[in-house]
């Protein structure tokens with residue numbers, strides 16, 4: 001007779017079934033918790049720029065405004081709008097990466113060329129911050145999704161630039177080993193403390209000092225990086241020292 005609860009300590013198939021149901025339930029409620037947390041983070045991150053836009057738009061309606069205040073209020077509205085737009089784009093990308101079926105469109109291409117092209121996009125920013133960037137790239141043919149991988153390099157490079165002071169230096173190294181490919185992106189910037197290092201790949205995490213620096217980030221860049229690297233069967237690791245710099249190492253197994 002069925003009693004309503006199954007004994008997970010039973011040694012037979014029913015026991016095994018009960019055990020896997022228990023695991024499934026645990027996993028589901030864990031997913032539920034993560035989802036709720038995610039939604040609350042998203043809402044919070046949308047709320048603050050929206051409030052700023054609303055507030056500054058109201059201030060702009062004042063007839064007696066000086067030209068300077070008018071400009072500075074409009075600037076806030078513009079940068080907060082950009083923030084919302086990049087937040088939306090990154091969230092859409094993360095959601096597409098989260099779909100269970102792999103969205104990857106793999107091709108075989110020159111990884112060194114891709115890194116060079118991506119670095120090129122940052123030339124003007126490097127010049128603006130009077131930074132140097134050194135590249136040491138082996139020629140590597142690689143099979144993966146070029147569009148998503150480009151996002152990885154873009155996010156890592158833009159962080160290296162954002163979190164490094166004027167005059168700093170970045171190094172990009174690509175090497176090929178018999179069974180894997182390694183990309184290293186190193187900066188001599190502000191660095192990350194131990195507590196931060198444990199959380200930088202979490203969605204929406206931003207170290208306190210980078211928040212106050214008003215770098216305009218969303219805290220989603222590294223989550224996207226991690227997700228894309230994982231979908232390629234790779235690993236990413238960060239080594240950092242506060243005030244000295246950070247090194248991200250991405251490793252992909254060769255197929």
Ligand code: ADP
Pocket residue numbers: 155159160163187189190191192200205206207208210211216217218219220221222223245246
């Ligand atoms: P965002 O840059 O939009 O804040 P990310 O997910 O890309 O979000 O990074 C999360 C946090 O990790 C950043 O806010 C920053 O505190 C820290 N971080 C990432 N890359 C670096 C780096 N190269 N140097 C120092 N801190 C970094």
